[in-house]
Amino acid sequence: MTLRKHIFPAILIAATLAAGGCQKMLEEKPNSFVGPDGFYKSVSQCVSALNGCYIPLNSIYAGDFMISLEATTDLAFLNSSQLDAKFEISPANPGIGDNIWSLCYQGVMYCNAAAYNIRNATIPDEQKPALEGEAVALRALYYYILTSNFQDVPFYTEPVSNLSALDKIMKIPRMDAGDTRDSLIRELQRFAPSLPQARTSDVPQNRISAPMAYMLIGKLALWNKDYATCAAAMEEIRKIYGQLAQYPLSDTWFRNKNKPESIFEVQFTWSATGLKKTSTVAAFFTPPKTSGTSTYDGVNVPELGTLANPFNSITPSEYMMSLYDIIDPRREMILAYSYNGTWFKRPMGSNGTGKPWMGPKFWCPGMDNIADGNNQKVFRYADAILMLAEAANELGNTDLAMQCLNEVKGRADESLRLDTYPGKNEFLEEVKAERARELMGEYGRKWDLVRWGTFFQRVSETTALEYQTIKDNIRPYHEFYPIPDKEVVRSGGILTNPAYK
Structure with a gap:
């Protein structure tokens, strides 16, 4: 190291x-x-x-x-x-x-x-x-x-x-890794009661509070398939955060910093004359721009300004596009077909079947070249509720599982709620889809696929069919990264990468 x-x-x-x-x-x-x-x-x-x-x-x-x-x-x-x-x-x-x-x-x-x-x-x-x-x-x-x-x-x-x-x-x-996670869980359980029992937004300077410790307990426990520990930790968060419906969907946009639903964000800032600590994340999510203008893929988007210089944009998969009901408001947040009623050029291509751009959830108003000052959202309350839905389903508590999943669906639109429990496996599949709809771009999808044991299969069935490079290169061992060679050498060969041989 x-x-x-x-x-x-x-x-x-x-x-x-x-x-x-x-x-x-x-x-x-x-x-x-x-x-x-x-x-x-x-x-x-x-x-x-x-x-x-x-x-x-x-x-x-x-x-x-x-x-x-x-x-x-x-x-x-x-x-x-x-x-x-x-x-x-x-x-x-x-x-x-x-x-x-x-x-x-x-x-x-x-x-x-x-x-x-x-x-x-x-x-x-x-x-x-x-x-x-x-x-x-x-x-x-x-x-x-x-x-x-x-x-x-x-x-x-x-x-x-x-x-x-x-x-x-x-x-x-x-x-x-399982032993490491168990050790971390025990330590977090010991210290969580000593941390502020409050939402992050209610803690001065948005510092870590107890919900962050409980969120980490839940994440680590899900990896270890310790569903009871995950559920108990998520219930502690629910005591503090209450009903999800009180938190507006617009607060999930990256530009909206440290809103009450937030559990943990990495803090970034940009100002023309002041301190700058920026990322380039928005540059991967913004439609292409006409130089010197605020025109993005044929549409004027004044809020994004004239100084942005986006990279080649991340492209949603056909599977991602298929997940959203037309009435789901998250569709227009995650997938940008239009702006203020005007359609971008790409979605209108191929007789109106072209791909949308990634949506305004990720855009940064006033981006300067490739630098944006949006916070990066790591954990928020909707994630915790979906984790509880997954854990409750595994534990056989179907009423709680349905309640939690419908709490997330219902915030988007009441008509999206499930009427009846579809069965354990079918419910888990719906949780997987709902995590995609709700949490795309929040630094977790690959890890979800890996812990579910479906990473190679799911990528092979989706993006690999659309992007030849992925089809040619992906291997089962890509679910985890290799330890860099220089670290292996520094350890004197104690560290190894058997999967990459």
Whole structure:
């Protein structure tokens, strides 16, 4: 794993709290490293250390990661030379796997140091659990990404404080992903009660609260097919968030930041004169533009402005297009056939049977060249309700399963609700389809397909039939990424990639 020698003495520390508050700190790059002996002497210093734990997320939740999780699935593809989009990844050329491995272990290292030093900080003991719990939840997020992307990975929670510890950690073998998840679940269950029992939007600076810990418990438990643990965690979220109907669908658009339905978002910002922390995600979801104008595929879209320079856009699959009833309002959010009543050129092609563009849920008003300041949505309440529907169905609680699935369907349109329980397998298939309708673009579709054990089959039956490159290249082992060769060498051969041989 990538561990820089100037970091191991202690955690990366952000600048002290200023007028902009914690959110500004999360947007700024820290410029110093402080050892634990000179730090962790006040709550504000502990918070500053925690802010450093968030920083790798801005580099993880970016355009390439979106492609790997949403545009290599049954829902969409990207006609691009990008390795991940073409399934041309290997241990020698791991595509985004290289950055994900390094950045996640960087985040793990920051969280390990923060958790350890907060436990030993010279602050009142009653203030420590919530602070340590924030580091624990962030560490679980990094391991959730790692195990979902690579399956079995090295697992450690000790701070790297000296060369001896560094040498030991670099030689840790891959740990069974199920065991890693079980360990994380136990730790999250321990700290979740100490975190704020509130919606993220009600927590200052949208910091991690208990629902984020419960969401991670549920995600990890679903991977392990521990449906009772998932259901219990989702019920805790329901106590805090209430009825889904109170949260408008428009709040799910990426431009609408930190709305009450949100459980966790990666914070981005852009302004003409101020601080810039941007992604390129919107550039992969925006229709092509006529240079120097606000005309996108023949339609004037003033809100997008004249400065955007979109990439070749992610293309929805025929399967994705087939999922939406014509009355489903999410159809026009996810799939852009028109704008303000005017049809784009591409959907009108081929005698009106052309493909739509990806919709306004992902667009960024005022995008500057390829940079957008939208937040990236990672977890929100509708996801939790659909997870509970899936878990309840597996546990035989059909009434709860139907209630949850219809809560999501009903928010879109009451006429979309299921009248009767269709059977266990049929219900699961409907949950899979509903997760696609509701959550497309929220960094989870590939992982859903993999945990259901259907990734290779579903992609082969959908996008591979539309995009020859996928048909030619996809293999069953592509459900997980290979550990980069350089990490295998650094471990002295302890890390291996047997599936990629």
